[in-house]
Structure formats: structure tokens, C-alpha cells
Amino acid sequence: MISREFALKLAELYFKIRYLEKRISAEYTRGEIRCPTHLSLGQELFPSILGCLMRQEDLAISTHRGHAHYIAKQGSVYALVAELYGRSTGCSRGRGGSMHLVDKKQNFLGTTAIVGNSIPIGVGSAAAIKAHENNKEELSFIFFGDGAVEEGVFAESLNIAVLQELPAIFICENNSYSVYTHIKNRQPSIRKIHEWAKSFGVRSELLDLNNVKEAVENTDSLIHWARETRKPLFIEVATWREVEHCGPLNDDHLSYRSKTELAFWSLKNQEETIEDLVLSMGISIEILSEIKDKILSDIEYIFERVKLDPYEKTSDVFAGIYA
Amino acid sequence: MLNPSGTISYREATVTSAINLATKQLMHSNPKLRVIGLGVNDPKRIFGTTDGLLEEFGETRVLDFPTSENAMLGYAIGLAINGIPSITVHQRFEFFLLAMDQLVNNAAKWFFMFGSKTSVPIVIRVVIGKGWGQGPTHSQSFHSWLSHIPGLKVAIPHDAQSAYDLLIEAVQDPNPVIFVEHRWIHNQIGRISIKPPSQGNSTRLGMRCRKEQIGNPAVTVVSLSFLASRIKSLYGSFKRLDIGFDHIILETIKPYDLQTIVESVRVTGLLLVTDFAPRTNSFAKEVVSEVVMSSGLLMKKPPKILTNPDVIEPTSFHTTKGLYFDDKELFCAVLTLLEIDYRLPSVQAEIHLIQRRLSETPHDVPDNYFKGPF
Numbered sequence: 001m002i003s004r005e006f007a008l009k010l011a012e013l014y015f016k017i018r019y020l021e022k023r024i025s026a027e028y029t030r031g032e033i034r035c036p037t038h039l040s041l042g043q044e045l046f047p048s049i050l051g052c053l054m055r056q057e058d059l060a061i062s063t064h065r066g067h068a069h070y071i072a073k074q075g076s077v078y079a080l081v082a083e084l085y086g087r088s089t090g091c092s093r094g095r096g097g098s099m100h101l102v103d104k105k106q107n108f109l110g111t112t113a114i115v116g117n118s119i120p121i122g123v124g125s126a127a128a129i130k131a132h133e134n135n136k137e138e139l140s141f142i143f144f145g146d147g148a149v150e151e152g153v154f155a156e157s158l159n160i161a162v163l164q165e166l167p168a169i170f171i172c173e174n175n176s177y178s179v180y181t182h183i184k185n186r187q188p189s190i191r192k193i194h195e196w197a198k199s200f201g202v203r204s205e206l207l208d209l210n211n212v213k214e215a216v217e218n219t220d221s222l223i224h225w226a227r228e229t230r231k232p233l234f235i236e237v238a239t240w241r242e243v244e245h246c247g248p249l250n251d252d253h254l255s256y257r258s259k260t261e262l263a264f265w266s267l268k269n270q271e272e273t274i275e276d277l278v279l280s281m282g283i284s285i286e287i288l289s290e291i292k293d294k295i296l297s298d299i300e301y302i303f304e305r306v307k308l309d310p311y312e313k314t315s316d317v318f319a320g321i322y323a
Numbered sequence: 324m325l326n327p328s329g330t331i332s333y334r335e336a337t338v339t340s341a342i343n344l345a346t347k348q349l350m351h352s353n354p355k356l357r358v359i360g361l362g363v364n365d366p367k368r369i370f371g372t373t374d375g376l377l378e379e380f381g382e383t384r385v386l387d388f389p390t391s392e393n394a395m396l397g398y399a400i401g402l403a404i405n406g407i408p409s410i411t412v413h414q415r416f417e418f419f420l421l422a423m424d425q426l427v428n429n430a431a432k433w434f435f436m437f438g439s440k441t442s443v444p445i446v447i448r449v450v451i452g453k454g455w456g457q458g459p460t461h462s463q464s465f466h467s468w469l470s471h472i473p474g475l476k477v478a479i480p481h482d483a484q485s486a487y488d489l490l491i492e493a494v495q496d497p498n499p500v501i502f503v504e505h506r507w508i509h510n511q512i513g514r515i516s517i518k519p520p521s522q523g524n525s526t527r528l529g530m531r532c533r534k535e536q537i538g539n540p541a542v543t544v545v546s547l548s549f550l551a552s553r554i555k556s557l558y559g560s561f562k563r564l565d566i567g568f569d570h571i572i573l574e575t576i577k578p579y580d581l582q583t584i585v586e587s588v589r590v591t592g593l594l595l596v597t598d599f600a601p602r603t604n605s606f607a608k609e610v611v612s613e614v615v616m617s618s619g620l621l622m623k624k625p626p627k628i629l630t631n632p633d634v635i636e637p638t639s640f641h642t643t644k645g646l647y648f649d650d651k652e653l654f655c656a657v658l659t660l661l662e663i664d665y666r667l668p669s670v671q672a673e674i675h676l677i678q679r680r681l682s683e684t685p686h687d688v689p690d691n692y693f694k695g696p697f
Contacts, residue, residue: 124401
């Protein structure tokens with residue numbers, strides 16, 4: 001059973017990701033955030049659930065669309081926003097931008113921009129966990145999308161994780177699109193990603209997020225299983241990005257997503273889902289409002305403050321290439 | 324084998340055994356270091372370079388691996404950023420092409436693009452094939468490409484000592500290093516000085532070259548990898564003709580010691596650069612262009628390069644005959660720069676000597692011991 005604390009933490013993470021992304025979206029058109037930015041809007045729920053289950057000592061790695069995973073792993077919001085504005089106080093000193101987020105303190109290893117290419121690094125990180133004998137329960141979380149499984153390196157990496165029995169958690173967030181190309185044009189419809197993964201010999205599950213309480217319980221029990229068995233695990237979830245592939249705006253006028261799909265996903269108001277969950281736990285609406293207000297005021301402060309931060313000098317980047 | 328006192332000792336070694344010895348010493352000095360690659364534990368042990376590692380260090384640290392070059396490098400990066408350095412091994416450079424994404428987009432960039440906080444201590448050994456019908460996809464070297472990528476270092480040994488020293492320095496360097504290992508140097512024997520590797524990762528692989536001065540230098544000859552020994556085999560002929568030169572053997576090409584070359588050219592005014600990359604955009608041209616830009620006005624003649632032609636290597640023994648420059652062409656290139664008349668009897672005698680030597684060994688092997696198959 002989901003606890004009151006869990007529900008509060010889930011709500012806090014969910015709104016932290018969502019409000020941050022909304023603010024980035026609103027600021028983006030001013031032209032001060034000048035880097036390719038792939039927002040997690042619409043895809044907040046599952047990272048928020050995992051954020052409640054991941055431990056600080058767990059490792060995590062993600063993709064170009066990595067804001068949600070970074071926040072879920074308790075990555076510094078300040079360092080993320082500063083990174084978007086290209087400031088030297090950014091998590092990557094302004095060298096990486098939205099697609100290269102890192103928070104070493106939280107064991108968030110990084111996000112990379114070439115589809116699929118963080119997957120083997122997550123597997124190698126799982127091997128590093130296994131090599132440290134006192135790491136009895138740590139896991140390596142590897143986030144990627146439905147496009148990444150089409151890269152050869154995905155199959156290579158999954159094979160290695162199964163072969164070497166590594167504590168790697170493969171999380172495939174299937175939002176049906178690789179940029180503008182629907183999955184039906186990329187993968188045969190008779191083959192589901194989680195079923196294909198299962199054929200590698202990994203425990204593989206498709207998680208339904210429609211009932212959030214059940215989703216939490218199922219995810220919790222899977223992660224618990226992985227911590228106990230130290231074996232790899234594959235999880236697929238269906239999700240939906242709200243705005244364009246890259247950038248802050250809605251691009252449904254391009255008509256690449258069918259009306260049926262748009263109608264189906266627009267019915268899923270996850271903000272309400274989270275609110276209902278919190279209220280059903282006997283938590284008052286005032287407490288929830290306080291949480292939201294705190295998140296919003298933190299974000300407000302950060303967006304004001306980072307603009308005072310310096311930029312790294314162009315001449316200084318040359319010294320940063322080699323260790 | 325290890326000298327417990329930490330002092331220098333000497334021994335005879337092939338390049339293969341020098342690599343093997345350096346690897347063992349490194350694995351002893353850093354208990355975290357791993358050797359990873361398809362075949363590192365197989366019966367052939369990567370031409371003998373990984374002999375005895377499995378028995379001494381076990382299969383976790385000496386890790387045979389699936390045929391997945393790209394994921395293997397990503398895996399090694401994952402280990403490296405979590406404190407476990409490795410030497411990864413590829414029996415041919417061409418297979419390593421499958422790992423270009425991990426190499427260029429991740430290994431080379433990681434330290435920089437995440438704010439210079441996490442380094443990627445990986446050494447990637449790539450073996451280049453030549454001769455015995457290696458053909459279109461087993462005979463190429465992409466060292467010129469790799470020297471083009473900021474964030475990487477590229478080391479190229481040419482003999483047992485440089486293989487030993489470079490491997491130790493490369494592994495102790497916290498940055499990704501490509502160790503370009505030509506199949507035709509593996510069996511070269513030399514006397515090497517051995518020193519136990521220092522602890523920690525405070526050392527850096529800097530630009531390295533070896534300069535050998537023959538007589539009173541009248542020309543600067545630059546080489547790398549197996550070409551160094553081809554030029555050394557001509558030392559006797561040059562000495563007998565009283566031709567002096569500087570032979571500068573590059574041991575790293577990223578970074579590389581341009582200054583030593585420039586200083587030599589300022590004395591000699593003549594430059595020959597040899598390389599086994601295809602001609603267009605070869606590393607030889609990089610050297611020539613930098614030297615010309617800095618010292619062109621001091622040069623007595625336009626520089627020369629000897630490279631592979633822009634060709635795909637055919638497999639046939641007969642077709643490859645004459646495809647690449649040989650020792651005679653090397654010799655004559657120096658004579659041409661110095662405007663020495665080939666018709667002089669003393670010169671003709673040396674050319675005949677070189678030709679006779681060439682005729683004693685088939686063109687497609689480094690020496691008669693070499694019987695393939697790869």
C-alpha cells in the first residue's frame with residue numbers, strides 16, 4: 001500500500017518537473033535559452049514514481065529528453081536552469097546545455113544526445129556496481145525512448161547485461177514517436193518492445209500507468225525484485241509528450257499525430273490524477289497548495305538568480321578538454 | 324619479472340612481450356584495471372599480448388566480451404566514470420569502426436561536456452594488419468582520422484621500448500588514449516628498460532617522439548610505427564654514402580612534437596615525411612603543412628611525403644606487389660631531396676644491396692618468420 005509520505009513525495013516530484021518544464025517553455029521564446037531543449041512535459045509521471053524509489057547511491061543515466069530523470073534523481077534545479085542559460089554555474093559549466101545534464105552528488109551520471117548511446121554506459125556502470133563488493137543493493141537506471149531500441153547498441157547492451165547478470169534497470173518510455181516518425185513506420189506492430197526485450201532473457205514488464213496506485217505498487221515490487229536478485233530488469237511504459245519534439249511549443253498543427261491519438265492522450269490529465277491520489281490519502285488541499293507554491297517560488301527565484309551568473313570565458317574552454 | 328626494489332632493469336623483449344609485461348605491471352599496480360575484448364582469453368591471446376593475464380588476474384579483470392564493439396566501448400566508459408579504468412582490445416582497426424559513436428561522441432567528449440568533472444581513463448588498443456592478403460577491410464589504419472578529434476590522444480609505438488613506455492603512460496593518463504599497434508612491429512626484438520609504473524593517475528601522456536641523429540644531418544626524415552624500422556634498415560647504406568640526417572620517429576600523433584621537427588628542419592632545410600595512411604588528408608600532410616607554415620621560407624626545397632596511395636587494398640599477393648612504397652623508394656626519396664646522382668657507382672651499389680634484400684623477403688610480410696594467417 002502506498003503511504004502518505006510516498007504520495008506527498010510523488011506529488012512534489014511531479015509538480016517540480018511539470019512546473020519547471022512549463023516555466024522553461026514560457027521563457028524559451030525570449031531567446032535567452034539558446035540550446036536544443038527537449039521538454040519532459042506529459043512524461044512526468046513515471047520518472048516521478050521512480051524518483052520515489054531510486055536511492056541516492058543508485059546510478060542513473062538518460063537521454064536528450066532528460067530533465068524529468070535528472071529532477072527525479074534529485075539533480076540540482078539551479079544547476080539545470082543555469083546550464084540552459086549557458087552560465088558557468090550550470091551543471092556542465094554551460095558546455096552541455098539541456099541535453100548534457102549531470103549531478104555527480106546525486107549519482108546522476110549524465111544525459112547524452114545521440115539516440116541510444118547512453119545505454120551501454122549505464123550497463124558499464126552496472127558492472128562497476130557489481131565490481132564493488134559492498135554495493136549490495138545499488139542499481140543502475142538507464143532511461144531511453146522507443147527510438148533507442150532501434151539502435152544496434154541497444155541489443156548489444158541488453159545482451160551484455162543479461163550475459164553478465166548486471167544490476168541494470170532498462171526503462172523504455174515509449175511515446176510512439178522518434179522526432180516526427182510514428183513507431184508503426186519504425187517497428188513491426190506485431191512485435192512489442194517489452195516482448196522483444198524478454199526474448200533476450202531479461203525479466204521484462206509493460207507497466208500500465210492509468211491507475212497510479214497500482215502503477216506505484218507494481219514499480220515498487222519490480223525495483224524491490226531487482227535489488228534482491230541483482231539481475232537486470234526491463235520496464236516499458238506508454239507515455240506522451242505534450243509539446244514538440246524539440247522546443248517549447250505545441251506543434252499539433254503539423255498534423256503528424258492522429259486526432260485519435262491526441263484525443264486519447266488529452267483525456268489523461270495527470271495533474272488531476274496526482275491531486276486525486278494525494279487527497280485520497282487524507283492530505284488536505286492546503287498542504288498540496290503549499291507544496292506547489294513552494295515549487296513555484298523556488299523556480300521564480302532560480303530564474304531570476306541565474307541570470308546574474310557569469311559565463312565561462314571562451315578562452316577557458318581549451319583548458320577543459322583533457323583531464 | 325617485477326623488480327620489487329622499483330629500480331630500472333633491462334631485458335630483451337619483442338613488442339608483443341613488452342605489451343604483455345607492461346599490462347601485467349599495470350594490473351599489479353592498479354588492482355582495479357581491467358583488460359576487455361573479444362579474444363583476450365582465447366587460445367591465441369591477441370597475438371600473445373594477453374598471455375597469462377587470465378591465469379594471473381582472473382576472468383572478471385580479464386574479460387572476454389561479446390562481439391559488440393560499440394557497446395563494449397560504452398561499457399568501458401561506464402566502468403571508467405565509476406572508477407574502473409580499462410584497456411580494451413581490437414584485433415583489427417576496422418572492427419573498432421563500429422565503436423565510432425562511443426569514441427567520438429562519448430569517450431572524447433565526456434570530460435569536457437560535463438564540465439571537466441569526470442574523466443574517462445580508457446586505453447583502446449587497435450591492431451593494424453598488413454600483407455598476407457589482409458585486403459580491403461583488414462589492412463587499414465585510421466590514425467589520421469583519430470588525430471582529428473579533440474578529447475582523444477593517439478599513441479603509436481614503433482618498437483618494444485616505445486610500446487612498453489607508451490602503454491604504461493597511456494594507462495596512467497586519465498584521458499582516453501588510442502594505442503595504434505601495427506601488426507608488423509609485434510615481433511620486433513629490442514632491449515627495453517623496465518620500471519614499475521608509478522601509483523595514481525598524476526602522470527599524463529604528453530607528446531613523444533624519438534630523434535636519432537645520423538652523421539651531420541642534411542635532411543629531416545619523419546616516420547612512425549613500422550616505418551621507423553624500415554628507415555633504420557637503411558642506416559648502413561646512408562652511412563656508407565656519408566649521408567647524415569635526423570630521423571624523427573613520432574610516438575604520439577595527438578598531441579605531437581611539431582617543435583622537434585621544426586627545429587630539425589631549420590638546420591637541414593629538407594623534409595621527408597613517411598606515413599602509411601592513404602595520401603589525402605594523411606597525417607604526413609598535417610606535419611608538412613605545419614612545418615611549411617612555420618619554416619617554409621627556410622626550406623631549400625619543397626618537402627616530400629611518402630604515403631600509401633588513395634587505394635583500396637586488393638587481396639591478391641601479385642596485385643599488391645608494388646602498390647606501396649618500399650625501402651628502395653624510401654632511400655631514393657632522400658637521395659632526390661639531396662640531389663644525389665643515382666648513377667654514381669657507390670649509390671648504385673647501395674641500391675643493388677637494398678634490392679637484393681627486398682628480393683629475399685616477399686613484399687607482403689615483415690620478415691620470413693611471418694606466415695599469417697593474420
